[in-house]
Amino acid sequence: MAASTALFSRLWSGLRFGARGLCTRLATPPPRAPAQAVEIGSRGNAQAQGPQQQRGSEGPSYAKKVALWLAGLLGAGGTVSVVYIFGNNSVDETGAKIPDEFDNDPVLVQQLRRTYKYFKDYRQMIIEPTSPCLLPDPLREPYYQPPYTLVLELTGVLLHPEWSTAFPLIDSVDPHGFISYRLFRDATRYMDGHHVKDISCLNRDPARVVVVDCKKEAFRLQPFNGVALRPWDGNSDDRVLLDLSAFLKTIALNGVEDVRTVLEHYALEDDPLEAFKQRQSRLEQEEQQRLAELSKSNKQNVFFSSLTSRLWPRSKQP
Numbered sequence: 001m002a003a004s005t006a007l008f009s010r011l012w013s014g015l016r017f018g019a020r021g022l023c024t025r026l027a028t029p030p031p032r033a034p035a036q037a038v039e040i041g042s043r044g045n046a047q048a049q050g051p052q053q054q055r056g057s058e059g060p061s062y063a064k065k066v067a068l069w070l071a072g073l074l075g076a077g078g079t080v081s082v083v084y085i086f087g088n089n090s091v092d093e094t095g096a097k098i099p100d101e102f103d104n105d106p107v108l109v110q111q112l113r114r115t116y117k118y119f120k121d122y123r124q125m126i127i128e129p130t131s132p133c134l135l136p137d138p139l140r141e142p143y144y145q146p147p148y149t150l151v152l153e154l155t156g157v158l159l160h161p162e163w164s165t166a167f168p169l170i171d172s173v174d175p176h177g178f179i180s181y182r183l184f185r186d187a188t189r190y191m192d193g194h195h196v197k198d199i200s201c202l203n204r205d206p207a208r209v210v211v212v213d214c215k216k217e218a219f220r221l222q223p224f225n226g227v228a229l230r231p232w233d234g235n236s237d238d239r240v241l242l243d244l245s246a247f248l249k250t251i252a253l254n255g256v257e258d259v260r261t262v263l264e265h266y267a268l269e270d271d272p273l274e275a276f277k278q279r280q281s282r283l284e285q286e287e288q289q290r291l292a293e294l295s296k297s298n299k300q301n302v303f304f305s306s307l308t309s310r311l312w313p314r315s316k317q318p
Helices: 002-027 034-086 107-127 166-173 240-253 260-266 272-311
Strands: 149-152 189-191 194-196 209-213 226-228
Touching (some): 034 107, 107 189, 226 260, 240 272, 260 272
Parallel strands (some): 149 209
Antiparallel strands (some): 189 194
């Protein structure tokens, strides 16, 4: 009896110890791998940092929205100001409004159309010459009107491109006022990025107009009225102006009726003045050879005439 009681108590204590160990193992979570622990930690940090990152990203986007709103308001305000300033009627000397063709339109339409017309006219003023007749009518007798008109570019021809004191130099070069008129960029026609001299606006006979420039684009509308020179680099030994003077003097002394017939021969030359000098030298040589032959022929005629007079003397008159 005592032995069976001792055995039963041992079994009961063993069952209780086993049940307690099983409950302990069930209550304790199983160990996780290191990768899983890192992943869970990173998720936790992401969840913790999420609101902070959202707040940081909202800051720049809000600033951009504010900047866009301000730019839009400034643009709209500027547009309204431009329309208000340039859309009003012009006024005379007394301050009274000058009527125009837009007075019968609604007020807003008036403002818009006047503004559009202003900027259109301004653009036209830049592109087109300021007047279809840049020079006054030619002088009539008893006044003297020069037979030819020379349009001379300053930059690169008389002045170095880096010089900006044009008027004092012109006054020193031309103290007696032989230069009749002074035209500016607003007298040219702006085409493809170039200021083009349109001689049809000069109010002069195109057959007697010579344009001197360093760029052929400057007289592209009338290519046979221009002479393109090498740009002057400031060298004091440059003789281009002397050659130009000889060229123009030849045209004037020969009384050329249409300068285009002469300038056409030099239109395709890279250096028209050098080509003129070579042609002039060749003509002088030919002329000298002709005069030499003529002189030789005259000497022969004089010799034969003298010999004939000696062989057959003339009879004396009674």
